[in-house]
Amino acid sequence: MKIIRHMRGFLAVMVCAGLVAACAQRQQEDVPQYDTINVVENFVIDENSVPIFPKKAALTTDTAQRFSIELPKRCKVNWDNQTIVSVVPEEPIEMIRLGVGDALPQLQVTDYEFEQLTVKQALDKLLEGTDISVIEDGEVTQTISGSISAGNLADSVELMSKMGRAYYSYDAVNAEIHLDNRAKWMIKMPKNESIIMALLDAMHGADVRNLLVDWQDKTLVFEGNYQTEREVAKIISDIASKKYMIAWDIDIYRVYPRTDNPIIWMNLLPAFGENNIKMSIPGVVGRALVVGPEINTKTLQEFLAQQSNVVLISQGTFVIPNGWQSRFDIGQCSKEDRLETDLVIGATGTYGDYGGKNKIDAKIVLRTSNGELSSFNIPSDVGDNYVIIGIPTHSFVTTPETLISPFAELVVFMSPRIISIVDAAQMPAGSDTALVGDALRAFLSE
Known part of the structure; x- marks a missing residue:
């Protein structure tokens, strides 16, 4: 009997287990199936989702900020049609x-004196008994003193405004003189x-x-x-x-040697001849070479291509009045974001007598946000070019380690031009003229 009872209990347990399993399977079948989803940085993404982004501040977009009509004019050099002297x-x-308003009434001013008054106070005193009021749109605090023996109202108001470093405009409809410290x-x-x-x-x-x-x-x-x-x-x-202006056309390259060796710059001498390398000027970093017209962007790149890969980083032009200084921002005209885009080339230059001969006397300074990198004082003839070599690319690396070769370097090619400004009566049809041939030789011999 005990055996039979045990068998019945075992069968009962098996039946219950089967019922539980069946219920569990039915419950699983009743559970709705969901698609797999990915969670990436708090964004839930699946094939049917719409991207949700955090709100950005109301600032001009980067590409719109960089838009400039000037850039195509500044960042392009036609090396095939360059003129070293133009008139x-x-x-x-x-x-x-702008914004001077209407003409003031034709009133006369005689024997008027003012002492330690603001421009508004002086004008209020002058215009007593008229229907003209004075309104200060901007803060004009400087006091003035003086006297006007005789003159018209317009000249008197102009005089007192200038004395107080203010600007006025007149509204005839409302009979109001408006004063401001800006214009x-x-x-x-x-x-x-x-x-x-x-x-x-x-x-x-x-x-x-x-x-x-x-x-x-x-x-x-x-x-x-x-x-x-x-x-x-x-x-x-x-x-x-000014009767002259100096312009520089510029190419900036990054040079990668093809081997684990630096560029052999001494090879320039046999490649172009000693007569085409006129001067070598050392800087704190790098060296500036004054070269003849035989060394230009095309021939320089051909020379470099024998030893290295050459990448044009930036190109452009800038102009200064004779004796002034200006700068060329490499990043403004760079082909893409690179390490060297922080570099600025500053130039001061004068064209004129240099030891009895007309020369371009220039100072070229290379700067980054960390300060001056190097500088060169370069006297040159019209038609000469500059090649700045030996600036390590690692000068612009900001991390302890880099994948860039320690022998990679920056090369700057600069070609100065002279712009001569003459009386329009001496110009044919008042147009710009490029000097070539005998006309150029005559200009250089003056």
């Missing part, structure tokens, strides 16, 4: 203040783009910002205060007084 007609550069001007620029670039670079150097350039009309609009006006007026006066 351009002299053109006036005008600066006109807006338009510059009518010459037609020659090289001179325009020199003017723009000079204004950037004077920290004049937010320049609005209309390349079609050749006009420039800027805003500033009394100090800004003085600086820009001085720039225009200096540029107008």
Whole structure:
């Protein structure tokens, strides 16, 4: 009987187990099936999902920020059609203040004195008994003192405004004189783009910002205060007084030796002849070579290709009035983001008498955000070129280790040009002229 009871108990357990298994299977079949999902940095992604991104600040996008009409003009050199000397007609550069409003009434001022008054106080006192009111749109705090024996109202208001470093405009409808410490001007620029670039670079150097350039009309609009006006007026006066400008066309290369050896620069001598290597100028880092016209971008790249791979990093041009200084930002005209894009090439140059002979006397400075890397004082004849060699690419590496070969280096090719500014009456049809042949020889012999 015990055996039979045990068998019954065993059968009961087996039946219960089967029922439980069946229930479990049915429950699994009833559970809905879900697709597999991936979670990547808190974003749930599957084939039907829509990407969700965090909100960005309302800032101009990088590509729109870098947009510039100037870049194609600055960052392109036509090496096949380069002229070392060109003559351009002299053109006036005008600066006109905008927003002056209506003409003031034809009133006369006699025997008027003012002592330690602001411009507004002096004008309020002058205009007592008239229906003209004075409104300060900007803070004009400087006090003025003086007297006007006789003159019209417009000249008197202009005089007192200048004394207080203020600007006025007149609203005839409301009979209001508005005073401000800032104003807006338009510059009518010459037609020659090289001179325009020199003017723009000079204004950037004077920290004049937010320049609005209309390349079609050749006009420039800027805003500033009394100090800004003085600086820009001085720039225009200096540029107008110059008879020469110096331009540099530039190529910047990174050179990778094909072997674990540096570039053998001494091979330049047998390759081009000693007469084409005119001067060697050492710097703190690197060396500047003054070379003849036989060594140009094409022949230099052919020479380098025998020992290395050559990559053009940046190309462009910049112009300075004679005796001034300017800069070329490699990153502004770089083909892509590279280590060297932090580099700036500064130049100061003068064309004129140098020991009894007309030469270009230049100082070329290489700078990064960490300071000056090297500099070279380079006297050269018109038609000569510069080749700066021996600047290690590792000078621009910011990490302890790099995959870049220790023998990779930066090579800078610079070709100076002279722009001669002459009276428009001496120019055929007032057009720009490139000097070649006998005309060039005559210019260089002057």
